[in-house]
Amino acid sequence: MQARTYLTLSRAEEANITTLSKTTNIARQEIYRVINELQNQGLAEKVLAKPVRYRAVPIKEAVPQLLFRINEEKIRVNKMAMGLLERHRNQKSNLVYHGKNDRFLLIGEKTLLSRRIRNAIEATRKSIKIVTPERKFVPALFDLADSLKVALERGSTIEWITNKRLDKDESPKVLSQLLEIPRFKLRYVAEGALLTFGLYDNNSLIVASNPKLNYGQSQAVWTNAFPFLELANSYFDMLWINSVEIKH
DSSP: OHHHHHHHHHHSSOEEHHHHHHHHTOOHHHHHHHHHHHHHTTSEEEEOSSSOEEEEOOHHHHHHHHHHHHHHHHHHHHHHHHHHHHHHSSOOOOOOOOSOSOOEEEEOSHHHHHHHHHHHHHHOSSEEEEEEOHHHHHHHHHHHHHHHHHHHHHTOEEEEEESOOOOTTTOOHHHHHHHTSTTEEEEEOOOSOOOOEEEETTTEEEEESOTTSOTTTSOEEEEOOHHHHHHHHHHHHHHHHTOEEEOO
């Protein structure tokens, strides 16, 4: 709303609250708040007239001012972060986890999920088992390709199940490169609804909470709880037996 109001003002020499509300399609009571915010940021000025009007600070003056404020904020946050790290560098936590080793973590943000999956792949030394429905297969493939190649070079085996058989014309080059490596196996299963998960060395599992959403949009759960690892492994084995291998 600030941006819309500022741009509206910058296109006009001056405008009152009624004009701004109609032009920006922002409620009158909200316009008062937004105008005050722009004034406090030095981006708008009040014209003493009847009715009261407002004008925008020229863009050539506003942009450097905004950039300066952003830079100041970055410096402030950086100082806070460094101070926090320094205070806790040599401190040991007084908190002790008294539960069992079984853990569950909810991953709710796309970047964190991608990072968590990459970390799991990097920690893998033996096997990676992945199941993705068709809408998630290609996005996941592009996102994880580099990490998967490193895992294969390290000697890990990768078994991947999906329910989309790609035509040669739509098959990405990176998939052809992976299929050339004997330790990478891709299989197709004719099943309409698949869970989305990755099983890493049979000691950690990342499963999407909503398989219908696109890759990276759904929340996911990470766990190392043995019963869930066994369930995922059994489900994967069942799919694998009933699947068809996709070869290069």
